[in-house]
Amino acid sequence: MLMLKLLQAAASGVVTGCIYAMIALSVVxxxxxTEIVNFAGGELVMVGAWLGLLLVGYFGLPRPVMLLAVPVVLFVLGAAFDRLALGRIARRRPSRRLEHATLVVATIGLSNLLKGAVRGIPYTQEVRRLPPLIGGAPIFVGDVVLERQDLAIVALAAVVMLALWAFFRYTLPGKALRATSQNARAAALVGIPVAGMRMSVWGLAASLSGLAGVMLAPKLLLTPDMGDVVTLAFAAAIIGGFTSLPGCVVGGAILGIMQNLVGTFIAPQAIAVTPFFVIMLVLLLRPQGLFGDTVGVRRV
Amino acid sequence: MTWLGNVGTHLLACVAACALALPAMAAEPGVTDNEIVIGMFAPLSGPLIAYGIQPVNAARMIYDDVNAHGGIAGRRVRVVVEDDKCTGSSLVAAIKKLVTIDHVFLLHGGSCTAALAAAREFVTREHVPLVMLNAAGDSLVFPPQREFFGSFQSTQRVYGAALAEFAAGPLKAKRVAVIVHDDDYGKSNLASVTATTERLGGKVVAVERIPPSITDVTAPLLNIRAARPDVIISGAYPAPAVLIAQKYAEYRMTATPLLQSTQGIPTPSVFAKNVGDDTALVNFYHTWAFNDIAEPAVHDRWYGMYRAAHPEDPDPGGFMVTGIPSALAIVATLRRLGCDVTRDGFVAAMDGLDLQTDLMAAPLRFGPDRHDALRGVRVVRFDGRTQTVQPGVYSWNGQDGN
Incomplete structure (x- = not known):
């Protein structure tokens, strides 16, 4: 029985961990x-989830179409936010330090704007659920229960993460994005349109958030406050290393599994504090996270 | 003629009596010759909006009906409404505004016990009667506090006791598993379930306390499954309640009845749709404080009244009715006061309230030592489509878990 509980808790933890990882990727x-922490990441997840429900539940679109449409719409939303808000703020910056603070506040503004807009829709007053991506009876591996929906989430998350890795590693736009993130001035000097790249990054991150929302919604239900899950994504990112994309994936998985193991073998009340305990542990023992860049100080 | 209709026959006499008495009355906030001002507050925005908008509309419907029938002792009821967002800071700001700027006579509102608790100091200091809209209010009515009257759809103690009694009675359960939130609500629910179960000869074999923000209920359900209970009693809120029902079906635990307190299932049809698997509800029961499910005539009367009063909202949810009983209690008490309307008089009159309405499963009663109105609820079996009210009313004895 003990082993069964352990395996079941771990299996379920991997699924939630995958979703945390997707959201964490968008933040990272x-x-x-841009060196900006996006506090609207959770609300982009929430908008993606409600949009998915609208497309499937109201317009009756097939799920594959919804899975394509949500990232596209969210891409436009993210890119528009960069172009219409962040770009203008950056152009009027009094100083670089103030620019960062202002841009971060702008993401908080976007967060409240999106939450308020969704809350204003009467349909969102009740908790809702997006129908599962794949239905059907659960699969049993021994006595461990695996929902088809959960397997679909893990598969989709894996495909997205692999695609993201390939995009950054092998494609020209991906390399341009990496160059922009490493040294924007140098990237501009070699002809990379930095502003366009930043807009693309915001679009890409919003797309990822939207996809995470679509994966999250059948499991965790839809409310205008479901974006609070971004706290767990931050935790996953910190565990993995805030600058590391593979770190997000590992951090998400660790967090999901840890939450379930703590809930099963210690106490369910402790689930809520587990992420913060793990963050404290990581910051104390390895401040840069498991895969983050080492923090170094060099005498000049 | 409605239940308010007999007012007309006594109206002239009452107005005449008040006209004689008014010069002798000290000026009472919110009370004039022509009106009584009531300050309402509820979550009109935010995640718990479902607990606020329709219940407030339902309460206003009662006050509008009173006004349409001549008011109370010749005075019209005027309502000022504020949004409390179900957060302590917003709620305190709302009631301070209602009391100090709008000068209301009494406060009528609150859908969240924890947020209401933040108002305790101000309300007590100002001696303003506060009648809760639809909050359970356990921490504000146990022990009773002079200005606070509430629990019109019962407390967590009642829900817990009712479900434990139902488990031990018709379901003949001896081993009970409990899943509640790690807050005041959960604490009250758990204490009541435990005490009632033990009094009836059963045993609580698993207790899982979960955070309201839980995203995965695998761990608590694994623990409950391992304990092999005869029934599972849940005091979870709407989102976790859905997660619990889903996981319960996923782990093939549906031979064990799942009993859910009201707060987790505000609209049964939406709950069933969210669970998305009717096999999860083959053995599912929930508490309900109202008679509208058991008696179609009662349903039609109150829902018809609501639709007539609010044609813009033709399809109210199940929580609409939760705004009615507190408004009925306020109106009944103001009627008892007649023309001599004072806050002290109102509190004293509320202490003597004994109101039986066709809407509620049990009478609404207060006393000097009791400020929780309702102590009896019904249990409803819900299979995802049909709600079947189980025989009898299940009541809390006032002691279990207190």
Whole structure:
């Protein structure tokens, strides 16, 4: 029975961990490219989830179409936010230090704007659920229960993460984005349109958030406050290393599994504090996270 | 003629009596010759909006009906409404505004016990009667506090006791598993379930306290499954309640009845849709404080009244009715006061309230030592489509878990 509980808790933890990882990736991509922590990441997840429900539940679109449409719409939303808000703020900056603070506040503004807009829709007053991506009876591996929906989430998350890795490693736009994040001035000097790249990063991150929302919604239900899950994504990013994309994936998985193990073998009340305990542990023992860049000081 | 209709026959006499008495009355906030001002507050925005908008509309419907029938002792009821967002800071700001700027006579509102608790100091200091809209209010009515009257759809103690009694009675359960939130609500629910179960000869074999923000209920459900209970009693809020029902079906635990307190299932049809698997509800029961499910005539009367009063909202949810009983209690008490309307008089009159309405499963009663109105609820079996009210009313004895 003990082993069964352990395996079941771990299996379920991997699924939630994958979702945390997706959200964490969207946060980290923006941070790497712009050095801005996106506090609207959770609300972009929430908008993606409600949009998915609208497309499937109201318009009756097939799920594959919804899975394509949500990232596209969210890409436009993210890119528009960069172009219409962040770009203008950056152009009027009094100083670089103030620019960062202002841009971060702008993401908080976007967060409240999106939450308020969704809350204003009467349909969102009740908790809702997006129908599962794949239905059907659960699969049993021994006595461990695996929902088809959970397997679909893990598979989709894996595909997205692999695609993201290939994009950054092998494609020209991906390399341009990496160059922009490493040294924007140098990138501009070699002809990379830095502003366009930043807009693309925001679009890409919003797309990832939207996809995470679509994966999250059948499991965790839809409310205008479901974006609070971004706290767990921050935790996953910190555990993995805030500048590391693979770190996000590992951090998400660790967090999901840890939450379930703590809930099963210690106490369910402790689930809520687990992420913060793990963050404290990581910051104390390895401040840069498991895969983050080492913090170094060099005498000049 | 409605239940308010007999007012007309006594109206002239009452107005005449008040006209004689008014010069002798000290000026009472919110009370004039022509009106009584009531300050309402509820979550009109935010995540718990479902607990606020329709219940407030339902309460206003009662006050509008009173006004349409001549008011109370010749005075019209005027309502000022504020949004409390179900957060302590917003709620305190709302009631301070209602009391100090709008000068209301009494406060009528609150859908969240924890947020209401933040108002305790101000309300007590100002001696303003506060009648809760639809909050359970355990921490504000146990022990009773002079200005606070509430629990019109019962407390967590009642829900817990009712479900434990139902488990031990018709379901003949001896081993009970409990899953509640790690807050005041959960604490009250758990204490009541435990005490009632033990009094009836059963045993609580698993207790899982979960955070309201839980995203994965695998761990608590694994622990409950390992304990092999005869029934599972849940005091979870709407989102976790859905997660619990889903996981319960996923782990093939549906031979064990799942009993859910009201707060987790505000609209049964939406709950069933969210669970998305009817096999999860083959053995599912929930508490309900109202008679509208058991008696179609009662349903039609109150829902018809609501639709007539609010044609812009033709399809109210199940929580609409939760705004009615507190408004009925306020109106009944103001009627008892007649023309001599004072805050002290109102509190004293509320202490003597004994109101039986066709809407509620049990009478609404207060006393000097009791400020929780309702102590009896019904249990409803819900299979995802049909709600079947189980025989009898399940009541809390006032002691278990207190």
């Amino acid at each position: 991509i923006i941070y790497k490219a």
